[in-house]
Every structure is written in structure tokens, then in C-alpha cells.
Amino acid sequence: MEPKITPELVAEHGLSPEEYEQIKSILGREPSFTELGVFSVMWSEHCSYKNSIALLKTLPRKGKGLLTEAGEENAGAVDLGNGMAVVFKIESHNHPTAIEPYQGAATGVGGILRDIFCMGARPIAALNSLRFGPLSEARSRFLFDGSVRGIGDYGNSFGVPTVGGEVYFEDCYYANPLINAMAVGICKTDRMATATAKGEGNPVFIVGSSTGRDGIHGATFASEEISAKSELKRPSVQIGDPFTEKLLMEASLGIIKDDLIVGIQDMGAAGITCCSSEMAARGESGIEINLDLVPVREDRMTAYEIMLSESQERMLVVGKKGKEKEIKEIFRKWDLNCVEMGKVTSGKNMKVWMGGKVVADIPADVLVLGGGAPIYTREQRRPAYLDEAHRHDFSTLPLPPDYNDVLMKLVTSHNIASKRWVFEQYDSMVRTNTVAGPGPDAAIIRIRHTSKALALATDCNARFCYLNPRIGAQIAVAESARNCVCSGARPTAITNCLNFGNPYKPEMYYMFSEAVAGMGEACRVLETPVTGGNVSFYNEDPERAVYPTPTIGMLGIIDDIAHITGSNFKSIGDVIALVGTTKNELGGSEYIKEIHDLVTGDAPSIDLDFEKRLQRFILEAIKNDLVKSAHDISEGGLAVALAECCFGDREHLIGAKVSFQLDLRADALYFGESQSRVILSIAPASKGSLTQLAASMNVPLALIGEVTSDRLQINGDIDVPVVQLSDGFYDSIGKAMHQPTR
Amino acid sequence: MKFGVVTFPGSNCDYDSYMVVKDQLRNNVEFIWHKDSDVSGFDCIILPGGFSYGDYLRTGAIARYSPVMGSVIDYANNGGLVIGICNGFQILLESGLLPGAMLRNRSLQFICKHVYLRCDNNETPFSNRLSVGDVLKIPIAHTDGNYYWYQADVDELERNRQVVFRYCTATGEVTDKANPNGSANNIAGICNKARNVFGMMPHPERASEALLGSADGLAIFQSIVANATSGVTA
Numbered sequence: 001m002e003p004k005i006t007p008e009l010v011a012e013h014g015l016s017p018e019e020y021e022q023i024k025s026i027l028g029r030e031p032s033f034t035e036l037g038v039f040s041v042m043w044s045e046h047c048s049y050k051n052s053i054a055l056l057k058t059l060p061r062k063g064k065g066l067l068t069e070a071g072e073e074n075a076g077a078v079d080l081g082n083g084m085a086v087v088f089k090i091e092s093h094n095h096p097t098a099i100e101p102y103q104g105a106a107t108g109v110g111g112i113l114r115d116i117f118c119m120g121a122r123p124i125a126a127l128n129s130l131r132f133g134p135l136s137e138a139r140s141r142f143l144f145d146g147s148v149r150g151i152g153d154y155g156n157s158f159g160v161p162t163v164g165g166e167v168y169f170e171d172c173y174y175a176n177p178l179i180n181a182m183a184v185g186i187c188k189t190d191r192m193a194t195a196t197a198k199g200e201g202n203p204v205f206i207v208g209s210s211t212g213r214d215g216i217h218g219a220t221f222a223s224e225e226i227s228a229k230s231e232l233k234r235p236s237v238q239i240g241d242p243f244t245e246k247l248l249m250e251a252s253l254g255i256i257k258d259d260l261i262v263g264i265q266d267m268g269a270a271g272i273t274c275c276s277s278e279m280a281a282r283g284e285s286g287i288e289i290n291l292d293l294v295p296v297r298e299d300r301m302t303a304y305e306i307m308l309s310e311s312q313e314r315m316l317v318v319g320k321k322g323k324e325k326e327i328k329e330i331f332r333k334w335d336l337n338c339v340e341m342g343k344v345t346s347g348k349n350m351k352v353w354m355g356g357k358v359v360a361d362i363p364a365d366v367l368v369l370g371g372g373a374p375i376y377t378r379e380q381r382r383p384a385y386l387d388e389a390h391r392h393d394f395s396t397l398p399l400p401p402d403y404n405d406v407l408m409k410l411v412t413s414h415n416i417a418s419k420r421w422v423f424e425q426y427d428s429m430v431r432t433n434t435v436a437g438p439g440p441d442a443a444i445i446r447i448r449h450t451s452k453a454l455a456l457a458t459d460c461n462a463r464f465c466y467l468n469p470r471i472g473a474q475i476a477v478a479e480s481a482r483n484c485v486c487s488g489a490r491p492t493a494i495t496n497c498l499n500f501g502n503p504y505k506p507e508m509y510y511m512f513s514e515a516v517a518g519m520g521e522a523c524r525v526l527e528t529p530v531t532g533g534n535v536s537f538y539n540e541d542p543e544r545a546v547y548p549t550p551t552i553g554m555l556g557i558i559d560d561i562a563h564i565t566g567s568n569f570k571s572i573g574d575v576i577a578l579v580g581t582t583k584n585e586l587g588g589s590e591y592i593k594e595i596h597d598l599v600t601g602d603a604p605s606i607d608l609d610f611e612k613r614l615q616r617f618i619l620e621a622i623k624n625d626l627v628k629s630a631h632d633i634s635e636g637g638l639a640v641a642l643a644e645c646c647f648g649d650r651e652h653l654i655g656a657k658v659s660f661q662l663d664l665r666a667d668a669l670y671f672g673e674s675q676s677r678v679i680l681s682i683a684p685a686s687k688g689s690l691t692q693l694a695a696s697m698n699v700p701l702a703l704i705g706e707v708t709s710d711r712l713q714i715n716g717d718i719d720v721p722v723v724q725l726s727d728g729f730y731d732s733i734g735k736a737m738h739q740p741t742r
Numbered sequence: 743m744k745f746g747v748v749t750f751p752g753s754n755c756d757y758d759s760y761m762v763v764k765d766q767l768r769n770n771v772e773f774i775w776h777k778d779s780d781v782s783g784f785d786c787i788i789l790p791g792g793f794s795y796g797d798y799l800r801t802g803a804i805a806r807y808s809p810v811m812g813s814v815i816d817y818a819n820n821g822g823l824v825i826g827i828c829n830g831f832q833i834l835l836e837s838g839l840l841p842g843a844m845l846r847n848r849s850l851q852f853i854c855k856h857v858y859l860r861c862d863n864n865e866t867p868f869s870n871r872l873s874v875g876d877v878l879k880i881p882i883a884h885t886d887g888n889y890y891w892y893q894a895d896v897d898e899l900e901r902n903r904q905v906v907f908r909y910c911t912a913t914g915e916v917t918d919k920a921n922p923n924g925s926a927n928n929i930a931g932i933c934n935k936a937r938n939v940f941g942m943m944p945h946p947e948r949a950s951e952a953l954l955g956s957a958d959g960l961a962i963f964q965s966i967v968a969n970a971t972s973g974v975t976a
Contacts, residue, residue: 152852156883157793159754243752243796335751427854427883429948430791432758435955446953448761561953651912 002033002304013040014223019374026366034303034352034359038367041270041308042277045223045537048373051503052535055377055516063529066493067189071370074115074195074266075185076531078493078555082450085189087121090129090182090458090497090553092536096237097179098226101146105179106154106240110312112183113158114266117249118315120193120256121185124433125445126155128165128181129458129497129551130422133174135414135736140169143177145737150240151181152425157242158249161434162426164443165458169414172466175541176226180497182458182553186447193256196263197276197318197344198283204342206272207331208248208314212297214238215271215310225502226541236310244313247334252315254330260323262344267314273307273367275316276342277350280364281371283318287364289342291354303352303359318344380513381506389467392600394586399667403639403717406595406671410636411643411725413594417732440567440648441483441632442556453564455489455556461635461673462547463588464603469511471603473518473550475675478611479634480554481526485615486630486678488563488622489556491526496533496552501545503537511548512537519550525608526615528554565622567631568648569656569681574628574707576658577690580614580677581700582638584668590635591671606675614676617699621680626690629681637671639714641679646712647726655722657713658705666717681707743970744770746784748814748830750805751776755791755827755947762947763788767963776808786823786966787814789830791883791945801844801886802832811837823867823966824939828884831931831941839939840932841899842891847884848924854883856955857922859930859944860910863903866933867969868940871961877914878907878958880944882922887943889925889932896926907931907942 003009010020013036023031023039031039041047049056061069067077067085075089093108109126116123128151133140144167155162160183197204215238255261263283265275272289280287291306301309317338319327324340331338345351350367352360366372400406410416423438435453436444442457459480465472481491496519501508523530533553539546558564569576586592587601621627631648633641642656662669682690687703694701713719745763749756756773763771774781776794781787794805805811811833818824818839826834834840847853856879861872872878891899899905907930911920921928923943931942946959 149851156852156854157752157754157796159792241796243793243798246754246793247751424855425852427852429854429881429883429945429954430754430758432761432948432951432954435953 005030005033005036014044015040019043026372032359034307035362037304037308038273038360038362041273042367043373046269047274048369049535050374051376051378051537053369054375055513058516059520059530060524061530063493063527066529066531071532074118076493076495077119077192078531079189080452080557083189085187085192086184086454086555087116087119087187088182088184088495088553088555089115089532090180090495090551091534092497092499093179093181094176094499094536094539095226097143097147097177099230100237101143102150103237103239105147105150107238107312108179108181109151109154110240110242110245111268112181113160113245116183116185117252118193118264118266119187120191120253121187122253123160123183123185124431125184125443125456126160126162126182127443127456127458127553129460130167131173131178131549132169133171134169137174140174141737147177147179148422148425154240154242156427158246159430161428161430163428163434163445164438164456167419167422168462170547172544172546175543176539176546178499178539178546178549180551182495184454184456191256193264195265195279196283197279197287198285199262199344200346202262202321202344203319203324203340204287204289204344205317205319205327205338206294206314206341207317207338208336209241209244209311210295210297210337211306211309212311213301213305213309216305216308223538225538238310238312240312247336248313248315251331251334251336255317255327258326260320260327262318262320264315264317267316269310271309277364277367279316279318280350281368286345286347286349287342288345288351291352293339293341295337295339303354307352378503378509379506380510382510383507389600390602394601397596400595403670404720407639407643407718407720408725408728409594410590410640410671412728412732413590414733414736415590416636416640418730419733420730421733421737435564442487442489444487444564446561451560453558453561455484455487455558457483457554458551459483460549460551462549463599465515465550466547467588467601468603469514469548470518471606473515474522474606474608475603476550476552477519477522477526477528478606478608478675479632480552481528481615482632484554484556485618486565486567486632488565489558490619491528491554491556493531493555494523494528494552495531496550498535499539499546499549499551500537501540508545515548515550522608525612563622565627565630567629567645569645569654569707570628572654572707572709573684574681575684575687575703576656576705576707577680577682577701578677578704579680579699579701581674582662582664582669582672582677583674584664585672585674586668589637589671589673591637591667604673604675611676613697614699617694617697618678621690621693626682626686627680628683631679633677633679635673637673639670639718642714643712643725645679646722647729650726650730653710653722653726655708655711656705657708659715660702660704670714743785743967744783745786745788746772746774746781747788747790748774748810749776750794750808752794752796753790753792755945759788759790759827759947762950762963766950766960767967769967774810776810779809779813781813781817785970786825787817789824789826789833791828791830794829794833802829802836805833806836815839818939821938825868826941827945827947828943831943832886834939834941840934840941841895842889844886845888845890846886847888852885853922854881856881857944858910858912858920859907860914860916861906862908863906866906866937866940868933868962868965869906870968871965875914877910877912879956880946880949880959882944884943887923889929891926899932900927902935904932904935905929906933906940
């Protein structure tokens, strides 16, 4: 007996009274309980992007080499040449992780991997961008440890190398950690699969794991704020099974390779409901499915539960009529379910049967983004704290008495310190393509049997976004591109994961709108179109919201593996060059947070046209073989970047001696985070050619010193043995996690 | 010679091993499906790394009962060369082809990083291209690689010179600090008494190209080929 639909029940489903009226007018009747559930998940923020899509459409989504347009398919695809495409995407799994870190993070990885292989691409790399509260708090350590184990266990077992990413610790992520998982795959361009259902009479299969009661209403849960009641939503968190996922990948790639199917889609948020309606809407078809045929884990599951289950490791496959036997054979080989549960129809409706009755009958396109799902533009208001922060006067800030001490504090600060405690728990090498794993500016994955490689980076300095969302988002794009350039890659395209608070709060919506605008501006200038991504709102609790965190996942292409460049200094006697301009900028820096306990000021300025010129110069210098190492200057400024160049290879520590005069505050000079700067090391013989090239491209470059044996010396102010910095840098996070150093 | 690489469901280094034999050694190689029980015609069988059958139980405990393993055991007992890498080593322990067991790493965490190995016995088909004392840089990637056996049995392994590789420092010293997982006597790889079955936790197939950070692992595969082509039996 299905419950009676009351206004309370509608509200519990996260639907507004207006939205409920709209549902009634679409159907011309009251919805059934199952239909209410279907609308509830499909019109949730998580699935419908109802409060973000209007702004997302302003992003540059076209460019040469793009094989799909953002939002069209499960992930973006970029032409790699040689008949190959790169498929990549980043997605959040923040809410589940906040209450169950191990499974929450693990299934985040599982979901993004399915998005890649359901395009016909074999995943070749994973990255993740993680944010937690400070490690001094037990809850933060619990979430951090659980998330890292979850990501590791899933990716390691599945067999994808986790090659990079970032981790930050900040008070604002205490209640709401951010888990953004990115995956990258490659496929043949003529074997790319599509998430479409069409062709009347074509069979519809549900494949992979059986359907259980886990994850029901996960999408709706992800569309509200975290609160004390969130613990009760623990059953909304799905349970991952990487072993089954690995088998599912092999079988899915098998049916795609053998050209047996019309379309395939991963069952992520909103499970069968989302797959059936989205695939039908994309193919402008109808779809009819019978839930009695769905393999289930428990008896007496209702239509509502089966439709909304978010059990992992499942796919919906639309086969080619006549190929049923071959499809089933491939899934049998991998010991997986493959059940024909419906057909593509000529109508427009998603019609769902159970027990001989129709339990839902809804036009597919009214459910989906770009169809009938609601689209809102919300009220926005500039938060008052912004102007106050921008007015902050740093001239009264006392200069530190001991710069060695400041440098040591910065290299051991958890935001800057080595993340080896994290990435040594990830298999970063499986599939034997990893040229540069976690640690340096960008991860590098070679493309076997070609001269090409991919450079991959994720980036977002959320403190900058908090202080200036527009500039902060521009910097996130620029820095991820700069990371790729320093590795020898040309930045090609981005995916993004936009983590924000409640969009119904005008201040939050303003921040969101500014960040999207800034991201779009940077992507236009740097010619890195947006291939897709994900929006996660409601990352807040009654205490506070997270900083606006628009995480950028950048794909760079290295045309010739001979151009691969590292960030570590190589040989004693090499010349060190500083490229770019250092300004009196302290706002939002790690230095003022760690040393002065301040998060204020304005984000550093950025001139996107200059950024582009700088990146062209670096690439040109690398291609002309003038550069032995290149490292982007980011958190901790010039001094920390120089230190990283010295201890980046812990087994081969090396020193540096630099001196330069600039009319700036000494702390801004050493630790300020002015943008568009890079440290190069070059052979002494290349000095003339490099300075000439810089002059001809109108890029400021100063030769500031040379590579030495074992100390870092800067002007007369800093003089430390590199091994001391190195030990602090590599062991800091392990110590905070109470691990004996080994 | 012809290599066979067994694919269990959940194997994920099968392709990597296959590619090293094909691209680096330029030898013949084929995959062997876990449901097959015919392993005739191969000169060396590789049990690759990964998480066979998900390894939700003890590592390798289910793989040991797969149809292919019955044949691999017969093959080994008839003197055939078998190398188990990581999960493959764990499967060899479970199937009784090698003595001992794996405990969880002493950090209780998965560990993936480059480590150093010292060759302690070069009179095996898997190490004949090395000298005793040679140091190899090869990565590990496992949660359960802490080799354990009763002290008397470990002593016997040592007496029989079955320890082929030990974890060491970059300069070849066998120290506790250089032991990444807590293995007894820093054991990284052992062979059986007859020398034809060999298991190691580190991944030589991941260290077979300089572009990927080390080519030191290639010597192990080259030893197998040298053994076959020289006609020297184990």
C-alpha cells in the first residue's frame, strides 16, 4: 500500500509547493508515490542543476579538438590525434563523505570511473582534490584517514593509478569535507559510446550488481545542508565494490568494442530512474521497463525503492536488436548479471511496470536537465565582508624577526607539506604509464606506443576565492594551466567541480555567480574550454559554509615526451631564473595565515593576457631545450618554491643560492603569492638564448642565482641546510596523523 | 620462449606484465584465463599482481582454488618456471608452492613507493643476470606484504638460500628502516627449494623502462629468458 501524498510528504521529498503544482500540471493528475520519488530525485539540485545551469551555460564550451559538448555525455572528450580521444571528468562526493568517509570517498571514485568507461574509454589515471578541517581536530583526522583509505582501496583494487591531486586543511571544511574525484581515460575516436536510447524495439538491459536498498535518496540528501540530522542519513551512503566494478568495466568495454550496443550509461545518482529518463530524452525516444525483472538483493523491494536505489556498479545498456545473445555472453564471461528488462519505444514516456501494473508513466524529457526540469536564477547580494577584507592594511603588519623560522613553518604547514602520507596509500603506477606521479606540479601519463603524454593537474586556492571569487576562480584556471606548462604540456581543456554553500542565500549565489564568471574569463583567454563537470551546493552546516571552492581539473597534452620537464633543480652550477613580476601582495597567503593567523586582504592580482604570454614563453623555452627544470610559484611564495626545487627529489637533495633586490616588503618578496611566476633552472650556456627569448616575448626574467650543493640561501635573510627543510616537509603530515616516521 | 600471464578476475597487473614481455623482451606471450585448465606449451607462467576475486578474504585465498591453479601446481611440480608478483606471490603462498604467509604491513596501510632490493642469490632462473649484492630500485604496492613464517622455517629458508631478494637501503644495507612492511629478515622475494618457483612482492614489470623511473626490474625477466635459452635447468 503506497503512502498518501500530503504536503508534508512533498516537502520531505525536497520539492517546493510550486514544483509540486508543476508536476500535477505535467501529468494532468496526482503523481503516484513512485512518481513523486522519481520527480524528487530528478529535480533535486544534484541531478537537475536547477540553480546553476543558467550560469554554467555562459562558460566557453566549444573549442578545437573537443569531441563532445559539455553536458552532452557522461564526460568530456578531447581529440588526441592518432585516432584517439581523452575522456575526463571531475565530480564531488562531499555529503556522503561527511558522514561515512570510507564508503563516501570510495564510491566517489567508483562513480567517476564509470563515467569514463561507459564512454568506451579505459581509465588510465585518477586524481583527487580533498579538503578537510585542521588535523589538530580528531574529527578531521577521522575523515581524512577514512577518505584516503576509501579512495586508495577502491582505485588500487580497480587498477587505475591515482597520480595526483591536492589536499587542503582549513577550518571551513571541518563539518563539510570536500571530496572531488577526477578520472581520465582514453579510447579510439571511432569507438566512443554514447548515453542514448533510441531505435524502437531495441532491448534495454540492466547489468552489473544487483539492486539493493542502499543509497536511496542519495541525490536528494546531497541537495541539502549538513546538520545534526545528517547522521540519520547514513543509509543514503552507498557501498562500493571495486572488484565488481573492474569486471563491469571489462564487460562494458567488450560490448562497446564489439559494436553490440546503441547506448550505455552509468547508474549514479538516482539509479535506474536517472539512466532511463536521461537516455530516452537524449534519444528523443520512450522507454519501457519492468521492475519485476531487476535482479534485487532483498525481497519485497517496492517500485519506489528499486527506481531510487543507488546501488553501485550497475549500468543501463541499450543493445542493438539481434545482438542480445552476444551481449549476454560477454557479461556471462565476467560472471555479471545482464538482464533484459525493457525496450525502447516510439513514444516519449518512461513507462515503468511492476506486478503487472504501471507504477510510473512520465514524459522522459520533463525530468531532465535541458528538458522540463526547473531552471532558476536566484537573488544575489555581495557579502559585506569582501570590502572590509579588501581594505585591510598590511603596512602595519610587523616583519618577522627570523625568516629561516618562517620558511620552516611554511614548508611544514599542512597545506604546503608533502602529501606523501596520502599518496603512498594510492597505487600510482599500475598500468605502467606513470612518468611523474603525485608530488610535482602536474602528473604525467605517457600514451603507450605514441610520442605523446598527458599532463594532469587539479587546482583551487579557495582562500583566494573566499576573498575574491572572480579573481580566485581565474587564478585556479591559470595555475592549473601553469602547472601543465611547467611539465612541458600545452593546456588543452578543463573539467570543474564547483563546491559552494546554499544557493538560496543571496551572498552565496553572488559568490557562485562571480566564480563562474571568473572561470569563464580565464578559460576564454587561455583557450581551455570547459568540457563538463559537476556542481555541489549546500556544503554548509548551521555554523558556516565552505569557502567557495571551484576546483579545476586541467588536461594538458605533451606532444613529444622529449619535452617532459621536472620541477627539481638538477646540477650544481646551473643558473636559476625567476620569470614574472613579484608584487607587494600578501592577501590570502599561507604566510599571513600561518604566521599572523589572518585570512584577509584581496586575492593577488592576475593579468590573464600576461599569464598567457608567460605560459607561451615557458613552453617555447622548453621546446627549444633551454630549460632543465620549471616550477610554478604558488602557496608559500618564492622561498617555498625554491625550497621545493631543492628537496623535490628526496634522494638527491641539492641547494640554491640566490640574491635579488626589489623595493618590496621582505615578507611579500619571499612569501607573497603574486601570480604568473615561474622558477627555471638552466645550463649556464643557455643564459643568452633564454634572456633573449624572454625579451622578444616581452616577459620579465631575472637571473637570480645558481644551484649549489646542500643549503638554501636567499639574500642574507635565509640560510638553512636543505635536509632540515626536507625532513620537515616530508614528515609533517605523517606526524600529525601520529605515524612513526619511517 | 613463450610466457603465459594468468588473468584472474581482479588481476590488474596482467596487462603490464604482458607488455613488458612483448615490448621490452620481445618474446612471445599469451594471457591464460582463470577458468582454463590447460597450461601446456608455456615456458614460464607469470601470476600477476592485483586483487584476485577482490581479495575480500585473505589475499590469494580464493584464487588458489580457481581451475587454472590446479594446472599451475602440476606444471610447477613438473619443474615448470612460475613467477608470482605481488598478488601472484600471495597466491603461491596460499597454494603451498612457496612456504610462509603474508601479514598486513606493519603500518597497517597500503604502501606504494620505490624501494631498494639486494640480490642474495643469483643462482636461480630468476636472478642469473644479477650478482649477489646488486641493488635494484623497484616499486612495491601492497597492503599485505609483511612476510611471516615460523622462525625455524625462516632459518631453513636462509640455510637453503631460498631468499633471493631483501629490502635494503640505496647502498645495499639491510636495515630495519629499509624494511617497508615488516617482513621477516627483510624478505622481498623467495624461491622454492627446486628454484623453479619464485615469488616477490615488488613489481619488476613496473621498473622495466627508464622513462617510468627505473629499468632495474628488467634483469629479472632477462634472467628467465637467459635461463631458457642457455638450456640450463633450474
